[in-house]
Amino acid sequence: MQPPSPAPVLVTGASSGIGAAIAREYARRGVPLVLTARRGERLRALAAELAPRVACEVLVADLARPGAAAHVHAALGERGIRVGGLVNNxxxxxxxxxxxxxxxxHADFLQVMVTATCELTWRLLPDIRAGGQGRILNVASFAALVPGAAGQTLYAGAKSFLxxxxxxxxxxxxxxxxxxxxLCPGFTRSEFHDVTGTRALVSQLPRWMWLDADAVARAGVDGVERGRTVVVPGLPYKALRAAIRLLPEAVLHTAMARGSRRIRDAG
Structure with missing residues (x-):
């Protein structure tokens, strides 16, 4: 007797970057997917790529719109889909x-990063609980684990909340x-910095600070499957996190201020 097929995992922001990498990682493990993001063409291209491995549903939604989480939940119901996992990416x-x-x-940013994440989790949690083996992976950032830097006023705060x-x-x-x-990755190779217009600035960073999106995705999925609550991918960032825990707060704030100024001046 074959084991039952796993319940689908819904991945937000799946059209590129870490979100697309996480979708590919789940597909590699034979887990069906529901992909959602604003860019429908990219979602459909990814679904077509993954279709030979797993069933993929596409839901185009802009989570900056206040009703988007409710719309996604209603669309799942209309299609008869009960998810067993959620990736808030x-x-x-x-x-x-x-x-x-x-x-x-700023309000759109908070809607996507905080409100929509919380609402979508709240709406999908009953189905995720019902299966008895549910998974929720929230893509945060290493920025959540260090003192806030200049220019990250809401970003670091939102990721810390996550x-x-x-x-x-x-x-x-x-x-x-x-x-x-x-999941708390550091700088990851993706379109993120192109979208924010900070590519020239972050290009000044040393190579060791950059992570591969596929490796980040694998670390996140492995982490949630193993019952880890916080995952920091990459040995350099693991070492940084350990060092940060030992340093006085005043030293950390001074280091962050100097680092932010050096990156801005380099740009």
Whole structure:
């Protein structure tokens, strides 16, 4: 008798970068997928790529819109899909001084990074619990684990929230068989910095600070499957995290201020 097929995993922000890499990693493991993002053409291309391995559904949605999470949930119901896992990956950065962008741009950012993540998790959690082996992977950032840098006023805060949210959610849902993990990668090769317009600045960083998106995805999926609550991919970042825990807060803030200034001056 063959084991039952795994329930689908929904991946937000699946059209590129870490989101697409996580979708490919799940497909490699034979897990069906629901892919969602704003860019329908890219989603359909990825679904076609993965279709020989697993069933893929595409849901085009812009999570910056307040009703998007409810729309995604309703669309799953209409298609008769009950997900067993969720990857909250959709996100981006708003570069520059806090007062430079309009509040409308900040509000869209918070809607995608915090509100939509929480609402989508809340709406899908009953189905994820029902299977008894649910998984939730929240893509945070190494920025959540260090003092905030200039130009990351909301980004670091939102990612820090994701880590704490994941930790609490993991404790609350352990008895339901649901594993929750915050993935905290450092600088990762993807389109992220092209979209935010910071490619020239981050290109000044040494090569050892850059991670491969496929390796990050593998670390995240492995981590949530093993019941890890926080995963930091890459030996250099693991070492940095250990060092940060030992350094006085004043030293860390001084180092972050100097590092931010050096990157800005290099640009």
């Amino acid at each position: 959709a996100g981006y950065g708003v570069p520059g001084d806090y007062l430079t962008p309009s509040w409308a741009r 880590v704490r949210f994941s930790e609490s959610l993991a404790l609350e849902n352990r008895r339901h068989g649901v594993r929750v993990c915050a």
